[in-house]
Amino acid sequence: MTLLEIADLQVSFSTRRQTVYAVNGISYDVEPGETLGIVGESGCGKSVSSLAILGILARNGRVTGGSARFEGRDLLEMPDSQLRRIRGRDMAMVFQDPMTSLNPVLTVGRQLTEVLRRHLDVDRKAARSEAQALLERVGIPNAGDRLSDYPHQFSGGMRQRVMIAMAIACKPKVLIADEPTTALDVTIQAQILELLRDLVRSEDMALVLITHDLGVVAGICDRTHVMYAGRFVETAPTDELFAQPRHPYTFGLLRSVPRLDAGRAQRLEPITGAPRDLTERPTGCAFAPRCAYATQASWDELPILRPVEGSGPSGGAGRRAHLVACHNPVPQADLTAAGIGRGRQGNA
Amino acid sequence: MSIAEAQAAELAVEQPSGLLKDALVRLRRNPGAILGMVLIGAFVLLAIFAPLVAPYGPAERVGGLATNPPGPTSEFWFGLDDQGRDLFSRIVYGARLSLLIGVVSVAVGLTFGMSLGALAGYFGGRIDTVVMRSMDIMLAFPGFLLAIGLVTVLGRGLGQIMIAVGITNVPVFARLLRGTILGQRESDYILAARSVGTPGPRILFRHLLPNSVAPVIVQATLACATAIIDVAGLSFLGLGPSDPGLPEWGRILADNAGRLNQSIHLVIFPGFAIVLSVLGLNLIGDGLREAIDPKLRS
Numbered sequence: 001m002t003l004l005e006i007a008d009l010q011v012s013f014s015t016r017r018q019t020v021y022a023v024n025g026i027s028y029d030v031e032p033g034e035t036l037g038i039v040g041e042s043g044c045g046k047s048v049s050s051l052a053i054l055g056i057l058a059r060n061g062r063v064t065g066g067s068a069r070f071e072g073r074d075l076l077e078m079p080d081s082q083l084r085r086i087r088g089r090d091m092a093m094v095f096q097d098p099m100t101s102l103n104p105v106l107t108v109g110r111q112l113t114e115v116l117r118r119h120l121d122v123d124r125k126a127a128r129s130e131a132q133a134l135l136e137r138v139g140i141p142n143a144g145d146r147l148s149d150y151p152h153q154f155s156g157g158m159r160q161r162v163m164i165a166m167a168i169a170c171k172p173k174v175l176i177a178d179e180p181t182t183a184l185d186v187t188i189q190a191q192i193l194e195l196l197r198d199l200v201r202s203e204d205m206a207l208v209l210i211t212h213d214l215g216v217v218a219g220i221c222d223r224t225h226v227m228y229a230g231r232f233v234e235t236a237p238t239d240e241l242f243a244q245p246r247h248p249y250t251f252g253l254l255r256s257v258p259r260l261d262a263g264r265a266q267r268l269e270p271i272t273g274a275p276r277d278l279t280e281r282p283t284g285c286a287f288a289p290r291c292a293y294a295t296q297a298s299w300d301e302l303p304i305l306r307p308v309e310g311s312g313p314s315g316g317a318g319r320r321a322h323l324v325a326c327h328n329p330v331p332q333a334d335l336t337a338a339g340i341g342r343g344r345q346g347n348a
Numbered sequence: 349m350s351i352a353e354a355q356a357a358e359l360a361v362e363q364p365s366g367l368l369k370d371a372l373v374r375l376r377r378n379p380g381a382i383l384g385m386v387l388i389g390a391f392v393l394l395a396i397f398a399p400l401v402a403p404y405g406p407a408e409r410v411g412g413l414a415t416n417p418p419g420p421t422s423e424f425w426f427g428l429d430d431q432g433r434d435l436f437s438r439i440v441y442g443a444r445l446s447l448l449i450g451v452v453s454v455a456v457g458l459t460f461g462m463s464l465g466a467l468a469g470y471f472g473g474r475i476d477t478v479v480m481r482s483m484d485i486m487l488a489f490p491g492f493l494l495a496i497g498l499v500t501v502l503g504r505g506l507g508q509i510m511i512a513v514g515i516t517n518v519p520v521f522a523r524l525l526r527g528t529i530l531g532q533r534e535s536d537y538i539l540a541a542r543s544v545g546t547p548g549p550r551i552l553f554r555h556l557l558p559n560s561v562a563p564v565i566v567q568a569t570l571a572c573a574t575a576i577i578d579v580a581g582l583s584f585l586g587l588g589p590s591d592p593g594l595p596e597w598g599r600i601l602a603d604n605a606g607r608l609n610q611s612i613h614l615v616i617f618p619g620f621a622i623v624l625s626v627l628g629l630n631l632i633g634d635g636l637r638e639a640i641d642p643k644l645r646s
Contacts, residue, residue, distance in 0.1 A: 056542045058534065059472065088544030095543075100536040105558045114554075115544045166544060 008066035024230035037221030045230040089119040092167035096179035098159035102151035109147030157188035229286035236322035246329035374639035381635025387628030402437035416610040438595035450572035456514025461521025469529030483519035504590040528560035573629035
């Protein structure tokens with residue numbers, strides 16, 4: 001049985017005047033010990049999809065279709081009381097901004113023990129010593145003393161460690177990390193990623209890492225999904241994705257990242273245009289207006305995810321599958337011309 | 349150790365625990381708030397130890413009836429009133445009444461106001477609309493007029509008057525709490541709390557309320573002062589407590605307004621008592637606002 005299986009998930013938000021179609025049918029699955037990356041720009045629906053899975057969408061958000069199965073049970077059909085038992089115990093989430101994600105009027109220890117006592121049958125004392133062990137686990141010095149500190153007495157990196165400690169408190173099987181390093185300094189980013197990677201390895205946890213940072217993905221994800229306008233446009237094993245991007249959007253993302261080995265005079269290639277307006281459903285490919293490869297077919301027909309042809313062994317099925325939703329995948333010649341190719345990985 | 353941690357450590361040494369303590373530390377640095385606390389502290393002591401401080405009982409006649417009662421002497425510090433009662437003793441005992449009025453009416457206002465505001469802010473939607481529109485209707489009446497109307501309906505007992513003044517505060521507290529809860533409701537730490545399976549009521553009471561009450565506390569202090577003035581005002585208009593023996597400051601003022609020319613002490617001393625107590629509460633309220641707000645903004 002697959003640990004977490006998302007199928008055709010659709011989420012929309014309705015305001016008085018219009019409806020925003022944030023997620024338009026995404027599917028993925030995660031197995032224990034696997035790290036999955038979801039990459040996309042701001043507003044493409046990557047965070048919303050995970051909030052929907054956990055059932056904590058904002059009030060005006062609604063799941064309009066699809067399923068999200070955790071160990072075979074559909075989270076979207078579940079009554080809230082049951083879902084609450086899964087949240088925090090079996091599935092947990094780390095949020096983007098550690099500065100605002102902790103309750104400012106409760107001590108860190110209180111916030112940690114609250115989670116422990118809610119989900120595990122432990123008394124106050126046991127919860128406190130467990131909380132201390134958790135802080136030590138995520139690398140906070142003087143864990144015992146710091147339990148009685150308030151969030152404002154921690155630095156950003158330390159707060160994110162506390163958030164991770166809260167999320168892993170009950171040894172969840174799935175951890176969703178929503179831009180866990182975006183608000184942090186680069187050096188701290190590396191530490192936090194290392195911590196996450198270590199947790200995945202030692203606890204056999206599944207990690208869904210949501211980010212817009214290709215460097216982060218390259219560092220720790222087994223498999224990566226590229227998301228655009230609420231859909232996955234390309235999905236592949238991470239090394240394959242960096243070596244052989246086939247969707248023009250993925251290609252564009254890779255080209256817009258500055259590279260150390262490029263000449264200083266070499267210009268970055270931004271993706272022109274703006275992200276799609278999500279208030280209407282597109283008939284064709286959502287990326288067409290910004291795409292250099294778009295043809296009439298791109299405008300007329302919505303491309304679906306299909307296995308990439310002729311891309312060697314990885315074109316196959318299963319967990320090594322490389323899928324792309326595009327009528328006109330980027331040709332090999334352009335990849336070579338842009339300096340992207342096999343054997344070169346985008347360690348941004 | 350990073351700079352931020354060093355700063356945090358520094359903070360930790362200076363102020364070991366929490367927001368409330370931080371606020372108290374800042375409050376102590378505010379001279380206005382100190383003056384306010386001294387004033388209110390003095391009134392509280394007077395109220396508690398009234399029988400020890402006051403030489404006579406509040407209704408005790410120590411002189412004869414007089415149209416123009418004598419002013420302050422060494423024996424009667426604030427002079428006598430027309431019934432021959434010692435004014436100093438009456439004002440000392442009046443501190444009990446005024447503080448009681450302030451505290452009880454604010455408690456009434458807080459109880460109903462906070463419940464309604466929390467309901468409206470947390471549940472939103474139709475509940476919010478119904479609650480807040482009724483609050484708007486109440487706010488459409490000037491507070492004092494509303495109190496007059498309520499006293500007319502409820503009656504002129506001290507309890508009813510305190511309830512009436514308290515009710516005029518309900519919409520103020522409800523609005524304030526609803527507003528801050530609305531601001532906090534979508535914040536990241538609430539989302540984070542939900543993401544670990546915290547149930548709704550616990551989110552409201554443990555996460556939302558503690559983060560939203562600070563401005564309400566400030567407002568409550570100020571409302572306490574307003575309540576004292578309102579009750580004094582009601583008494584002045586003849587809608588005060590019906591028991592004539594009660595040494596309510598506003599009532600003393602009202603009863604003697606006609607003697608302004610002959611026996612000015614009967615007006616000045618109760619007037620000062622009202623002014624000083626209200627001033628003290630306002631100074632504390634303003635100090636609290638300054639002490640609490642910076643933390644809210646950061």
